[in-house]
Amino acid sequence: xxxxxxxxxxxxERLESEGVDxxxxxxxxxxxxxxxxxxxxxxxxxxxxxxxWVTGAFFRPHRDPVFLFPRMxxxxxxxxxxxxxxxxxxxxxxxxxxxERVAGGIDGSGTVAVGDRAWAEATLHLGEAVxxxxxxxxxxxxxxxxxxKSEEELAAIGRAIETVQRAMAAVGPLVVPGxxxxxxxxxxxxxxxxxxxxxxxxxxxIFTGLGDEDFDSGRATGHEPIPAGTSVMFDxxxxxxxxxxxxxRTVYCGEPPQDYLDTYEVMLAAQEGxxxxxxxxVPAREVNAACRAPIEEAGLGEHFRHRMGHGIGxxxxxxxxxxxxxxxxxEAGMTFTDEPSIIIPGRYGLRIEDIIVxxxxxxxxxxxxxxxxAANV
Numbered sequence: 001x002x003x004x005x006x007x008x009x010x011x012x013e014r015l016e017s018e019g020v021d022x023x024x025x026x027x028x029x030x031x032x033x034x035x036x037x038x039x040x041x042x043x044x045x046x047x048x049x050x051x052x053w054v055t056g057a058f059f060r061p062h063r064d065p066v067f068l069f070p071r072m073x074x075x076x077x078x079x080x081x082x083x084x085x086x087x088x089x090x091x092x093x094x095x096x097x098x099x100e101r102v103a104g105g106i107d108g109s110g111t112v113a114v115g116d117r118a119w120a121e122a123t124l125h126l127g128e129a130v131x132x133x134x135x136x137x138x139x140x141x142x143x144x145x146x147x148x149k150s151e152e153e154l155a156a157i158g159r160a161i162e163t164v165q166r167a168m169a170a171v172g173p174l175v176v177p178g179x180x181x182x183x184x185x186x187x188x189x190x191x192x193x194x195x196x197x198x199x200x201x202x203x204x205x206i207f208t209g210l211g212d213e214d215f216d217s218g219r220a221t222g223h224e225p226i227p228a229g230t231s232v233m234f235d236x237x238x239x240x241x242x243x244x245x246x247x248x249r250t251v252y253c254g255e256p257p258q259d260y261l262d263t264y265e266v267m268l269a270a271q272e273g274x275x276x277x278x279x280x281x282v283p284a285r286e287v288n289a290a291c292r293a294p295i296e297e298a299g300l301g302e303h304f305r306h307r308m309g310h311g312i313g314x315x316x317x318x319x320x321x322x323x324x325x326x327x328x329x330x331e332a333g334m335t336f337t338d339e340p341s342i343i344i345p346g347r348y349g350l351r352i353e354d355i356i357v358x359x360x361x362x363x364x365x366x367x368x369x370x371x372x373x374a375a376n377v
Contacts, residue, residue, distance in 0.1 A: 001241065002152055004083070007034050007145065012061040014141050021108040023138045024126060026056040028117035029314035030142040032242050035065065035082045039242075041199045049073060051095035053119035057084070058102060066102055070095075096125055103129035113138025146313055147320070148333035153243065153313065154357060157335060158366055160197070160245035161355060163238035165369045167191035168249055175232050175251040175376050178225045181206045181217035188236050197238030201245060201316040204236040209349045210305075228254035231348040233341070237316055244316040246337050247367070248353030252375040263342055264350055264373050269294035270340035271371070274308045274322065275356050278336065278363030284326040291322070291340055303344050309337035312355060334358040335366075 011034060015023060025031040027039050035057065040047075049055075049072040057065045065084040074088055087102060089095050103126050106112060112130050114123050116139040127135050149157070170191045171184060184206045192200060207216040208230055215221045215230070226232065230253040237246040252260070274291030291308035295301055307323035312335050320328035322336055334357070341351035352371060356363030 001156075002036065004034060004036055008059065008065070010145055011059060011142065014145065015059070015061045015113075018141070019110040020113050020136075020138070020141070021060065021110040021134075022103075022106040023059045023113040023115070023141060024056055024103075024118060024122065025059070025115040025138070025142070026118040026122065028115055029146070029242075030115055030117070030139060031057060033142060033146055033314055034059070035067075035084075036080065037067070037082050038077075038079055040077055050091040051089045051093070053121040054089055054095050054099045056115075056118065056122065057082075058106070060106065066105075068099060068102060099125050100129040106130055110134070111136045113141060115139050115142070143319055146318065147311065148331050149313060149335050149357065150333075154333075154335070154366070156241040156243035157245065157313070157355065159240040160201070160238045160243050161247070161367055163192050163195040163197040163240060164236060164245050164247035165367065166195040167236070167238070168234065168247065168369060171234075172249070172251050172374050173376060175226075175230075175253050175374075177228045177253060179253075180225055181208075181215050181222035181232075184232070184234075185217045185222075188234070192236070192238050195238070196240060199239055201237030201239045206232060206234055206236075207349070208232055209343055209345065211345055214349075226253055230254070231256075231260065231350055233349055233351045235351070235353065242314050244312055244314065245355065246312055246316050246339075246353060247355075247369075248339055248341075248351045249369070250350040250352065250373065252373060254375070255377050256373065256375050260348055260350070261373070263298075263300070263344075263348075266294055266298045266300060267340050267342050267350055267352060268371060270304070271338050271352055271354070274338050274340065274363075275365060276362040278322075278330060278338075278356055278358050280330055280332045280358060280360060282330050284320045284322050284328045284330060285324055287330065287336075288322045288324060288326075291338070295340065295342060300342050300344075303342045304340060305343065306341070309339050309353075311335065312337055330358045332358055332360065336363070338363065338365075
């Protein structure tokens, strides 16, 4: 489905241009992007294998990668054999000696980069093998390759988007008096799986505000039934073929008052302002400012508490960010969330979130789900 050889060729060029003799990547979006070695679905409690810290691959310019895998990883987690040399470390092996032997085969005297998902133990043993003075952080090398998405990647994101849209269509009508946030989360995640998502792309969050007394799926209030006149915000995502979606809508339980409807229109104007500004060459912070402008002009700026959005792809949050501090010039094919919200303490909260791809003339929305307010009267 994806051209891993081409991705590795581009990485080789990057390593050469920056004088990097080798890059070590542990299981991560970076490793999956380059080789197809699939990440595990995260667990709250750490699941580990003997010699688990060695798991990963070494990349050197214009050479096949060398993978190190614990035996248990090969038996239970490796779905397909990747192209390159595979070194299997059994439970009774000397994992340190095997890792340092492979690392010791790195040619040259340039830097050796380490991905930010590597275990500290792997980094320490790598430093002992090649010299700590040669080590540098390496995730930026791959992140910059991943920023602009191919048509195949956009199609995969589109499939991940479809899972959340199907889930929202099924669960939106359940926002009625007596429903709880926890029940809604359970319904969303059931529908995500039914629609083909491997797992949620992050912790599903359904809530009415940010205060201690607000209904929130992550707090004790998530078990309390909501009354009529409640504005419920959805924030969730799916995963298909290694690519993430991140999606948001608001459903009003009851008949929304006029001031709420007016505020919702301000939020839609903010989302459209950000989308229209997402053109090649425009700094990320300027796109964020274009999204914020309608909310600021309506006197609601203090209630928009976060950035317009973030890069998205094989990770649900990727650089660059559409935020005040990020001056990265956008490029055609970059993908971002467009997610303004207005949360007024003691009154109501509302949000919307779609994914856009940077294009000439403004961002192209990848979602097709209606943006209009849903109200269950």
